Amino acid sequence: MNFEAQERLLLAQQRRGYARLRFVPALEGEFAAHRLQRIRRRLPLIVATAVLFQLVYALLDFLAMPLAVSLSVLPLRLLALGAVLLAFVYCRRPSASPQRSLVAYAGAYLCTGACVAAIIHLAWRQGLALPYDGLFLILLFGYLLLGLPLRAISLCSWSFCLLFVGLCLGFGETGSELAYQGLFLLCANLIGTVGAYMQEHGQRSAWLNLRLLNLARLRAEADDARKLRLLAAASHDLRQPLNAMGLFAQHLVEQGDAKTRRISSRLAASVEQLGRLLQSLLDYSRLTLPGGIQASPQPFALRPLLERLLGEMAPQARQQGLQLVLDCADLGVRSDPLLLERLLRNLLHNALRHARARRLSLSARPAGEQLVLEVADDGRGLSEAEQALVFEEFRQLDNPGRNAERGLGLGLAIVRQLAEVLEHPLQLHSQPGVGARFVLLLPLAEVPLQPPSPEGAPALRGRILLLEDDATGREALAGLLRRWGCEVQACADLAEALAALQCAPPQLLISDYRLAEQGDGLQAIERLREAAGQMLPALLISADLSPELQERCLPAHVIPLGKPLLPARLRQVLVAQLQPRQRLSRVDEAPADA
Incomplete structure (x- = not known):
């Protein structure tokens, strides 16, 4: 059932009310499961209290009663104790059905009350004036602590109280004392029943409100996730043409007459300004969404x-x-x-x-x-x-x-x-x-010392394999790299890149992250490295440099760069990546006796 249907069902139940302590069948089953989970969480404490209650009264039996009387009521104490422990074991089983668990739980309560009623009468029959306070404590325990449904707790409580009165009548106990005892138990049950009704009504109201709050939270999380997906798509789709515009503007800045360069520099500045404005909007939108940006300290x-x-x-x-x-x-x-x-x-x-x-x-x-x-x-x-x-x-x-x-x-x-x-x-x-x-x-933190960077980096040159599915962006970036002195194999898909790899092995891989075909740029880089048989340096260009993407790039030894590409930043990274390769090439080409 989707969020809207669940919300309609819950709101309809809230408007209809639940004075009879019943929901519609679809909700009643869920509430019963919720109530059973609540009982199971409290079960160890409740059972421990019930066991302690029986053990204390068993000890009092031996201390305050003659030995013959205490031995005669001991089996009833053990029966009540055994019923409690069996119900505890059964209700804790994960495979136990909710309905049978509630029956076992209520049955243990009924058995305990019946045993206490029988113990009182057994003591009376042997001439010991045992008060019926224990029966009242059982009622108090059941109505306030057990958390059973109103119908179950009322049925059990009224049953063993009627059993107590019935035993009184059966053994010929009549008169004002029986009337007083019966009236007391009647009033205690009436008060307990009203309290249990109010308690269950409150539980049902709280459960409905909690379900509505959870639905609102889930809907908000779903909306946030949808907005994050929208931001990721918008970030890529909007920055793709901006990236190409910036690269083409850099082409014009580096060639042509003075007038063309002046206009091109203004165009490049406008594109950079537009990119920064777009970056600000997307960044702020992402930051205001829960989980949109997470820190990786x-x-x-x-x-x-x-x-x-x-x-x-x-x-x-x-x-x-x-x-x-x-x-x-x-x-x-x-x-x-x-x-x-x-x-x-x-x-x-x-x-x-x-x-x-x-x-x-x-x-x-x-x-x-x-x-x-x-x-x-x-x-x-x-x-x-x-x-x-x-x-x-x-x-x-x-x-x-x-x-x-x-x-x-x-x-x-x-x-x-x-x-x-x-x-x-x-x-x-x-x-x-x-x-x-x-x-x-x-x-503050301790960091290892970094060796100083070498001075006087050589001119930019090297063979680069470019994988970019956008034709405009591919043309712009390939043209700029060639103008800087690099040999570029520009490919539209992975199959074309694998074929180009066999013709001339590159010194550096550059791939867009979002590719039209299945898989992403990181996976494409791994395929190209496997085909080349070596760990080629690689750059990954993405409009959405999320922390998750950066975490994926780090173990893969891939440098992530954001769109729109800043030419100065790109050239700086290329110099750092191609310079070691150029030095290795010169060493390999040097004569053996040099």
Whole structure:
């Protein structure tokens, strides 16, 4: 039954009511199973209490009664104790049916009450004035603790109380004392029956509400999963043409006359701006969905990440006359490097666009077992009222005209969401006219020292096998790689790539993640490596660099790159991957006596 049908059934039952303590058959069976599970969870405690009750009273029998009387009532005590233990064993069996389990449970209660009633009369027949308080305790125990349905608990309780009165009449006990005892048990049963009715009515109401809440939660989770799938599809479908546009724009920038290069550079900047706006929208949408983005913390060196970020910001900072300052020792932290980089990039972009500062500093200093990471500027600052607004979605304090070049107002909203995902406390300290400081607290971690990178990397060259099913993107990326000096075999599917692999073995594999054929880019890379008989370096290009995809890339020794591709970032990765191959080729080609 789907969510809508279940919800309609539950709401109809709620409107109809359940004054007779009955649901429609479809719901009654589910509630009975729920009630049995509840009883089974409480069964060890209830049985332990019942056993203790019988053992204590058996001990009192031997202490307070003559030996002959105590020995005569002992079989009844053992019978009640055995009924309780047998019911416990049967109800705990996973294969026991719900109906028979309830019968066994109620039967043990009925047997215990009947035994207590018989014990009282047996003691009376032997001249011992035993009070019937034990029978009242059994009633109290049954109505308050057992959790049996109203009909079952009332039937059992009234039965052994009537048995007690019947034994009194059978043994000729009449008069005011019997009337008093009968009236007392009658009132106790009436009170217990009303209480049991109210208790079961409340249980049924709570069960209906719980089912409706669970359905609402499941529907919300299904909606979130559907939105995540939609975001993944939209991310791929929208970034695919953007990726091709950016690569074609880079073609034009690197060729043609001055006028063409000037127009092309503006086109490339517009494509990059559009890509960033789209990235912000998709990132924020994913962050607001439960489970949309999950952190994968690991220890890593912080300074290289900060240097790379400031290197990205340097051209724009020079245009604005802004001084960039880095103050960070060689420290290691534990965080998700990708999410932390996105968080810090958003903070730096926010300062460049909106702070109106002359100096922007990125600093990190240890404080106990934590690291205090600050992004500070000496710009316009923020009042207390503005500080309460800057983390809101689509809020831009100094962009009333909604100039798209200054973003969408999602940068700091994404920062707040990322800080929550990473579990890094975020603080904002600011005053008008004295700038702003965004402070993050990160856990310190030890990381191994990395060897220094070699200086003077050689020119880019090498053989690359490109697998891309989108014709426009394939043409754009292949053309750019060839312009950079690489030999490129551009293939539309895996079969074509396997055939090209036999003609000329490549030095590097590049594959799109989402391919038209069955399987994905990671699987295609594994097939190509098997066919080549070696662990070829590989790049995976995807519009959706989720944490799950990155976890798959790590053990496969595949470098993931996001769409739209940034040409500078792509060239940097290619140099790092092809340079070792080029050195090996020169060593192999060197004469033996060299």
